[in-house]
Amino acid sequence: MRWAVVMAGGNGTRFWPLSNPSHPKQFLTLLGAASPAKSCLDRLARVVDHSRILIVSSTCHRQALAQALPDFPEDQVLWEPAGRNTAPCIAWACETILARDPEALIGVFPSDHAISDVEAFAKSLERAFEAAPGRIVLFGIEPTRPETGYGYIEEGALLSENLHTVASFLEKPDLETAQSYLAAGRYLWNSGMFIFDARTMHGELTRHVPQIMDIIRGIVDHPETLDTEFKKLLSISIDYAVMEHTDCAVVMRASFPWDDLGTWDSVSRYFPNDKDENASHGDVTMLDCRKTFAYAGDARPIAVLGLENVIVVSTPDATLVMDASRAQDVRKIVEARQTSRDEKCPD
Amino acid sequence: MRWAVVMAGGNGTRFWPLSNPSHPKQFLTLLGAASPAKSCLDRLARVVDHSRILIVSSTCHRQALAQALPDFPEDQVLWEPAGRNTAPCIAWACETILARDPEALIGVFPSDHAISDVEAFAKSLERAFEAAPGRIVLFGIEPTRPETGYGYIEEGALLSENLHTVASFLEKPDLETAQSYLAAGRYLWNSGMFIFDARTMHGELTRHVPQIMDIIRGIVDHPETLDTEFKKLLSISIDYAVMEHTDCAVVMRASFPWDDLGTWDSVSRYFPNDKDENASHGDVTMLDCRKTFAYAGDARPIAVLGLENVIVVSTPDATLVMDASRAQDVRKIVEARQTSRDEKCPD
Numbered sequence: 001m002r003w004a005v006v007m008a009g010g011n012g013t014r015f016w017p018l019s020n021p022s023h024p025k026q027f028l029t030l031l032g033a034a035s036p037a038k039s040c041l042d043r044l045a046r047v048v049d050h051s052r053i054l055i056v057s058s059t060c061h062r063q064a065l066a067q068a069l070p071d072f073p074e075d076q077v078l079w080e081p082a083g084r085n086t087a088p089c090i091a092w093a094c095e096t097i098l099a100r101d102p103e104a105l106i107g108v109f110p111s112d113h114a115i116s117d118v119e120a121f122a123k124s125l126e127r128a129f130e131a132a133p134g135r136i137v138l139f140g141i142e143p144t145r146p147e148t149g150y151g152y153i154e155e156g157a158l159l160s161e162n163l164h165t166v167a168s169f170l171e172k173p174d175l176e177t178a179q180s181y182l183a184a185g186r187y188l189w190n191s192g193m194f195i196f197d198a199r200t201m202h203g204e205l206t207r208h209v210p211q212i213m214d215i216i217r218g219i220v221d222h223p224e225t226l227d228t229e230f231k232k233l234l235s236i237s238i239d240y241a242v243m244e245h246t247d248c249a250v251v252m253r254a255s256f257p258w259d260d261l262g263t264w265d266s267v268s269r270y271f272p273n274d275k276d277e278n279a280s281h282g283d284v285t286m287l288d289c290r291k292t293f294a295y296a297g298d299a300r301p302i303a304v305l306g307l308e309n310v311i312v313v314s315t316p317d318a319t320l321v322m323d324a325s326r327a328q329d330v331r332k333i334v335e336a337r338q339t340s341r342d343e344k345c346p347d
Numbered sequence: 348m349r350w351a352v353v354m355a356g357g358n359g360t361r362f363w364p365l366s367n368p369s370h371p372k373q374f375l376t377l378l379g380a381a382s383p384a385k386s387c388l389d390r391l392a393r394v395v396d397h398s399r400i401l402i403v404s405s406t407c408h409r410q411a412l413a414q415a416l417p418d419f420p421e422d423q424v425l426w427e428p429a430g431r432n433t434a435p436c437i438a439w440a441c442e443t444i445l446a447r448d449p450e451a452l453i454g455v456f457p458s459d460h461a462i463s464d465v466e467a468f469a470k471s472l473e474r475a476f477e478a479a480p481g482r483i484v485l486f487g488i489e490p491t492r493p494e495t496g497y498g499y500i501e502e503g504a505l506l507s508e509n510l511h512t513v514a515s516f517l518e519k520p521d522l523e524t525a526q527s528y529l530a531a532g533r534y535l536w537n538s539g540m541f542i543f544d545a546r547t548m549h550g551e552l553t554r555h556v557p558q559i560m561d562i563i564r565g566i567v568d569h570p571e572t573l574d575t576e577f578k579k580l581l582s583i584s585i586d587y588a589v590m591e592h593t594d595c596a597v598v599m600r601a602s603f604p605w606d607d608l609g610t611w612d613s614v615s616r617y618f619p620n621d622k623d624e625n626a627s628h629g630d631v632t633m634l635d636c637r638k639t640f641a642y643a644g645d646a647r648p649i650a651v652l653g654l655e656n657v658i659v660v661s662t663p664d665a666t667l668v669m670d671a672s673r674a675q676d677v678r679k680i681v682e683a684r685q686t687s688r689d690e691k692c693p694d
Contacts, residue, residue: 285683303680305669312668319661321668322652333650336632
């Protein structure tokens with residue numbers, strides 16, 4: 001049967017100060033009425049039965065998740081007692097689902113992405129499930145701009161319509177390289193969404209990161225050991241642990257508009273621009289600014305004077321001001337503040 | 348006898364959002380424990396008797412003044428029902444004092460300047476009062492840097508030690524000109540502080556702006572007409588109205604450290620710098636910044652990432668972010684906001 005796993009354990013550090021471990025990005029209504037996690041569940045429910053959608057989240061998001069998704073069944077949530085990146089997360093979900101359904105096909109989805117065309121997403125997901133038996137299918141997004149903020153997947157041999165082998169995984173490129181990828185046509189954005197045969201993924205995890213699978217098996221057999229055992233897991237992404245080594249990966253072209261909403265810079269694209277390419281939310285006054293984004297997270301106004309390419313975020317908790325090119329580094333601010341203060345979720 | 352007049356009617360628009368018409372700069376404890384107005388009164392009390400110090404302020408500062416100067420006698424305050432710049436303010440104080448003391452010598456002082464060496468100030472003030480009979484004595488400050496934010500006074504012929512005729516008044520110069528002034532040695536910062544013979548000033552006001560003196564005389568004779576008559580006054584500075592035309596002005600060199608605290612940029616000089624010339628107040632985290640100043644006006648932290656020459660001010664009322672070179676233009680932000688909102692003191 002078809003299953004879906006929603007990864008909702010991120011701390012949203014790159015969206016500080018609006019998001020924080022108690023209110024991470026996936027549960028905030030940053031754009032529009034629904035949180036990214038709620039939108040994600042609604043999209044999946046078109047293709048996967050409600051009862052077979054699991055969420056993997058962090059124990060420190062219990063309250064935020066309950067507020068954002070009040071109707072979601074508690075027994076369909078796997079609560080991670082610590083953050084250990086995506087490989088342990090997927091391994092745990094995989095082992096849990098296989099114990100109930102040895103024939104399971106599983107889609108794994110980050111909870112915090114923006115996908116506006118839900119029809120196109122549902123169609124792509126149908127096709128991916130159809131292609132999944134014996135495989136790990138990656139959603140590659142057809143690029144629409146020379147984006148330097150994403151990883152890329154290079155398509156290899158054509159297997160069937162829209163389905164290719166993976167020639168290579170490519171890290172975030174510089175602008176020139178990204179432009180060459182866009183022109184070449186065979187490079188797709190790595191969306192971080194996978195649809196796979198549970199047995200296939202389980203076999204690959206067991207082959208490439210056996211130490212993780214040993215611990216996960218112990219946790220599933222003896223749930224009372226979760227708190228102590230989970231913390232022993234290696235923190236590693238599924239890309240490094242499995243995808244870059246496996247022969248089972250294939251890439252499917254998905255043509256729906258997609259954004260990982262990874263940074264304040266990417267979010268600013270969703271707000272209307274004025275003639276100087278400024279954008280804002282809330283009570284904002286700008287004079288002599290260009291390419292500047294100001295987000296007033298409460299009623300207090302923001303004024304910006306004589307700046308270019310700057311992002312300003314003001315919330316009841318804090319104020320953040322940065323060069324827009326540094327949006328990826330907001331986590332460094334959070335880390336710097338954590339060295340002297342306890343704003344971190346226990347880990 | 349010696350009198351002092353403290354001008355405390357400014358709205359502090361260049362210190363928005365920390366200052367505003369209800370809490371103007373002169374009554375804030377921006378630097379250290381005492382407000383600029385309180386420090387000004389304490390300095391003057393070394394030379395002038397308490398009972399002969401008047402404050403001219405604005406009716407919309409009643410509450411702020413009462414909080415900042417709870418012991419100051421209400422009957423020594425002249426409440427302006429509208430802002431009309433310094434000439435009407437000085438004319439009113441002059442007429443009021445002359446009615447009680449025809450021999451008065453009066454010093455006029457902006458309430459919002461920083462003068463750290465109170466001993467040196469008191470000595471200079473003594474000498475200025477001694478030189479005042481029949482004259483208008485301007486305090487010219489010996490420049491210590493090629494400051495482009497101040498007006499300058501060019502010294503003319505030497506009259507006695509430290510006392511010269513005024514050769515010319517000079518507007519804020521560009522950097523090259525300011526450097527040449529500093530090198531030449533005969534150019535002094537125009538402090539906006541005057542010590543004069545009340546009859547001399549009264550005569551000059553009557554000669555150069557008779558329409559102002561007519562109205563002021565009416566107000567002093569018929570105080571009940573203040574609200575309606577004051578608003579009829581021309582809004583003009585004492586420099587334009589009198590100083591640039593009179594033959595009675597002389598300039599006295601004053602060597603005490605002085606700052607008009609005119610903008611956020613000037614205030615930032617009073618905070619200790621780190622190795623990258625950044626300065627801050629409150630809970631501030633900076634990464635990869637240079638020449639940047641962040642002022643957290645309440646407990647909420649500020650984080651700044653990857654910026655140079657930027658000023659950030661956060662208060663419970665608003666957040667301001669600007670290029671440091673634009674500090675003079677904060678009033679434009681206030682004006683822009685006033686076009687759509689009522690944040691202005693009634694005028």
